[in-house]
Amino acid sequence: MSRILNVVRLQLVNKQTWVWIPLIVLGSALALSIVIYAMIPSDGPKYGGAGQAPLWYFFALGLQALTLTFPFSQALSVTRREFFLGTLLTAIGGALLLTAMFLLGGWIEDVTHGWGVNGYVFRLPWVWESGPLAAALTYFTLALFLFLVGFTGATIFKRAGALAIAVVGVGVGAVLVGVVFVITRFELWGQVGAGLAGLGALGLALWGLVAIAVLAGISYLVLRRAIP
Amino acid sequence: MTAVIEVSNLAKRYREKLALDNVSLSIQPDTIYGLLGRNGAGKTTLMSILTAQNFATSGDVRVFGENPYENAHVLSRVCFVRESQKYPDDAAPIHALRAARLFFPNWDQQLADRLADEFQLPMKRRIKKLSRGQLSAVGVIIGLASRAEVTFFDEPYLGLDAVARQIFYDRLLEDYVEHPRTIILSSHLIDEVANLIERVIVIDDGRILLDEDTDAVRGRASTVVGDAAAVDAWTAGREILHREALGRVASATVLGRLTPEDRAGIVDAGLDLAPVSLQQLIVRLTQRSGDDAPAASPLAESHGEPLSLTKEVR
Amino acid sequence: MIDEGRPLFLQIAEAIEDSIVDGTLAEDAQAPSTNELAAFYRINPATAAKGVAMLTDKGVLVKRRGIGMFVAVGARDILLRERRTAFADRFIDPLLAEARTLGLGEDDLAALLRERAALAPTTARTEGNRA
Numbered sequence: 001m002s003r004i005l006n007v008v009r010l011q012l013v014n015k016q017t018w019v020w021i022p023l024i025v026l027g028s029a030l031a032l033s034i035v036i037y038a039m040i041p042s043d044g045p046k047y048g049g050a051g052q053a054p055l056w057y058f059f060a061l062g063l064q065a066l067t068l069t070f071p072f073s074q075a076l077s078v079t080r081r082e083f084f085l086g087t088l089l090t091a092i093g094g095a096l097l098l099t100a101m102f103l104l105g106g107w108i109e110d111v112t113h114g115w116g117v118n119g120y121v122f123r124l125p126w127v128w129e130s131g132p133l134a135a136a137l138t139y140f141t142l143a144l145f146l147f148l149v150g151f152t153g154a155t156i157f158k159r160a161g162a163l164a165i166a167v168v169g170v171g172v173g174a175v176l177v178g179v180v181f182v183i184t185r186f187e188l189w190g191q192v193g194a195g196l197a198g199l200g201a202l203g204l205a206l207w208g209l210v211a212i213a214v215l216a217g218i219s220y221l222v223l224r225r226a227i228p
Numbered sequence: 229m230t231a232v233i234e235v236s237n238l239a240k241r242y243r244e245k246l247a248l249d250n251v252s253l254s255i256q257p258d259t260i261y262g263l264l265g266r267n268g269a270g271k272t273t274l275m276s277i278l279t280a281q282n283f284a285t286s287g288d289v290r291v292f293g294e295n296p297y298e299n300a301h302v303l304s305r306v307c308f309v310r311e312s313q314k315y316p317d318d319a320a321p322i323h324a325l326r327a328a329r330l331f332f333p334n335w336d337q338q339l340a341d342r343l344a345d346e347f348q349l350p351m352k353r354r355i356k357k358l359s360r361g362q363l364s365a366v367g368v369i370i371g372l373a374s375r376a377e378v379t380f381f382d383e384p385y386l387g388l389d390a391v392a393r394q395i396f397y398d399r400l401l402e403d404y405v406e407h408p409r410t411i412i413l414s415s416h417l418i419d420e421v422a423n424l425i426e427r428v429i430v431i432d433d434g435r436i437l438l439d440e441d442t443d444a445v446r447g448r449a450s451t452v453v454g455d456a457a458a459v460d461a462w463t464a465g466r467e468i469l470h471r472e473a474l475g476r477v478a479s480a481t482v483l484g485r486l487t488p489e490d491r492a493g494i495v496d497a498g499l500d501l502a503p504v505s506l507q508q509l510i511v512r513l514t515q516r517s518g519d520d521a522p523a524a525s526p527l528a529e530s531h532g533e534p535l536s537l538t539k540e541v542r
Numbered sequence: 543m544i545d546e547g548r549p550l551f552l553q554i555a556e557a558i559e560d561s562i563v564d565g566t567l568a569e570d571a572q573a574p575s576t577n578e579l580a581a582f583y584r585i586n587p588a589t590a591a592k593g594v595a596m597l598t599d600k601g602v603l604v605k606r607r608g609i610g611m612f613v614a615v616g617a618r619d620i621l622l623r624e625r626r627t628a629f630a631d632r633f634i635d636p637l638l639a640e641a642r643t644l645g646l647g648e649d650d651l652a653a654l655l656r657e658r659a660a661l662a663p664t665t666a667r668t669e670g671n672r673a
Contacts, residue, residue: 003300006330013323014316064317071314072324074281075370076331077303224298227282228314260586397584405577405587423550423585443549443589503548 007078007086008093010069017064018094022054026101029053030121037119046119051105051139054098058091058143062150065091066158071228080223087151088216095143102139103132127201134202141208148215155219159226230293232257232378232410233278238287240273240434247273249434251287255378255410262425262442263414264510270434271414272311275380279308291378304333307376309367311383315355321366322351325373334375339403343369346395360387368396372403378410385417393417397424418507422446428506432514442506449509450486453479454499462497469512481512550585554593559602562613563621573603573611 012018029050037046065087073083105122114120128135157165183192196204233255240248248270255261263271276282278289280296280303289296296302315324321344329335344351347365355363367384385393401424404411415421428445430438438445449469452459456478463471467483481504486494494501504512558574561567574582579590594611597603602621604614614620641651 003304003331009330010316010327013327014318016318068316072316072319072327075307075309075313075367076328077279077306077308077376078331079280079298079300079303081298082300225283227276259588401580401584401586405580423583423589426586426588442586443551443592446550447548 003078003082004086004089007073007082008090010073010076010078011065011087011090014064014068017061017068018090022057022061022094022098025057026054026098030105033121034115034117034119037115037117040119043118045114046117047124048119048121050121051102051124055139055142055146058095058098059146059150061094062091062147062152063154064150065147066151066154070158070223070226074228080226081220084220084223091144091147091151095140095147098143099136099140103136106132106135130200130202134200134205138201138205138208141205141212145208145212145215148212148219152215152219152222155222155226159222230257231255232292234288234290234293235278236288238274238277238289239285240270240277240282241285247434248277248284251431251434251436253429253436253439255412257377257410258408259410259426260404260424261410261412261427261429262418262421263412263429263431264416264418265414265431265437266416266514269431269514271431272382273434274431275308275382275412275414279303279306279380281308304331305377306380307332307371307374307378308380309371309382309384311386313363313367315366317354317356319355320352321349321355321358321362321369324355324366325351325369328370328374332374332376334377336373336375339375340369340373343372343399346399347392361389361392362387364388365392372396372399375403375407375409379412381411381413383414383416385415393420397421400424418510419505422506428510430510430513432517437513437517438510445509446506447503448485449481449483449504449512451479451481451502451504451508452494452499453477453502454497458497458499462493462499469509469516481508550589551592551596554579554583554585554590555596558593558597559621562602562617563625565618567613569613569615569617571613572609573613575610 033048033050037048040046069087070083078086102122106128109115109120109123114123127138153165153169156168183189199207231254233253235251235253238248238251239246251270251274263274265271273282277284278291278296280298283297291302291306294302296306319327325340325344329337329340344365347362347369349362349365349369350358355366358366364384364387368381368388371379371381371384385396388396397420400411413421413425422442425442428438428440428442429436452462454477456473456476459471459478459480463480463482469481469483471478471480473479479502486501491501558567562569567573573594576587576590576594579585579593580587583590594603598605598611600620601614602617603611606612637651641647646654
């Protein structure tokens, strides 16, 4: 167990990657949004997607957590299992921290009525409709999910090369296009929309956890045969 | 003594190439081994497989009696510093050493600090910005300060100048004397390490050519130089490793210990005798094994045993 | 200093023998330890140990339990005797053989020897003079 915790410390050697850049991404996205909101003359509440920015960064983080640190971990005689669990733990920690900041931001927006300009980056009604805990879970799940997408992709690349990841990427894209095609062809958008709305952010988050488990499993299995 | 590493019939095949071919060896504890061979001979592949960083196609590897794959109990006692080791982007040597300290139970921080000083390593500069020599120094320090029971050095002194290399050899020997352990040093700078290594393993084209005590190998070949006809006359019937000629002067390297009669014969023929260093011997051996097709060479492996360098019948 | 062609441990042993013969290492004095030898010559300690073991077998070095390796009393004599025999094998026998072919008898040889000895400057024993 202590070796797994030491992998967390190993990952955190990259302070820029794990701490500073996400903070900068979040901070600047927020600042920009507030400035823009201040400039918009409308009086009604304004909602923006700046809160997404650090989430997408978690995808990049997932990539880097493997590519930057896996080879060195092998030199330190760390097993692939220890590396995987330690890295996952670090990602969970990072996602928790981000979620905490998200909650904090939401609370501040609530109290200041949208930073004084009626502009909302964190407290998006659709996300918060089931309450702050559900909002937190949604945000956390999204962050971790994106991290694992990046991590799994990087692992496949490490194990099998550029061609493999291209094939996988194209394959996944094809499946998505296929699904969209089917839905459109059979005019199921109404049902899909209703279903998603019924699910709500919370429901989506729970499905997200399933996706996370699946990705974690895949990346672990691929990692077991990866060469630094 | 029970071997620390046992390799049986190890093979590693890549699509077009057989990187390791029926490799079998046995590494004893508390010994310094030299794993020698040309670039691309299979040294790094072998060491990667032994440390579970790479995987065998077939064959068996036991480290401390167990399979090293995903085996933290075994791997924490092993250290493999690669020739071109990748470090985390933002890391500076101080971070890398701090990280190494987390994972190697025998880590000696004092030794690490002292070595960093001697190699004049800028501890806070990003590893990305270090020179090739400084990068090697980081690897060397990790390898030495880890005090791992089995430590591999994969030509980590590339980029180090002669002074730094000598520092490495001296500290290695010093620390080995104080804390005996198993060290496997791969190199193509054979003469530099010849005095450090107790046992020589020569690998060529994925096969083990030689696996013997260094002293047994030393003095096993000699070079006679002089008039070409006289050289050929004297070397007739002997195992010739290499022959070259310039005009009427020829130089031939023969295998086999020289008896006093041999020496007298050389003097009588007006020939000169030159010693053959370990490096020259190994170079000639690997050149020759490259020239001959394996089946044609009279010294080709029989029953998978390494080549014998002795003329005498075993 | 270290010769390529001969086993290292032999050369180490010879170096120790040299220092005993020329007196730098006195009888009954403590001999350098294996580790000291390894560090000084920059060689593997196992090789140094082999050299020391060989000298112990010859009776030149003796191990005192708990303290270390010492030069045996009488070691110098053993070595001188050994070297004189080697000297005779190496130089005297061929000398005699060559002299015979030139028709020089023993007395002629002795006279030549004395004549040349008178001419040659007396040089101090130089270390490392191993042809």
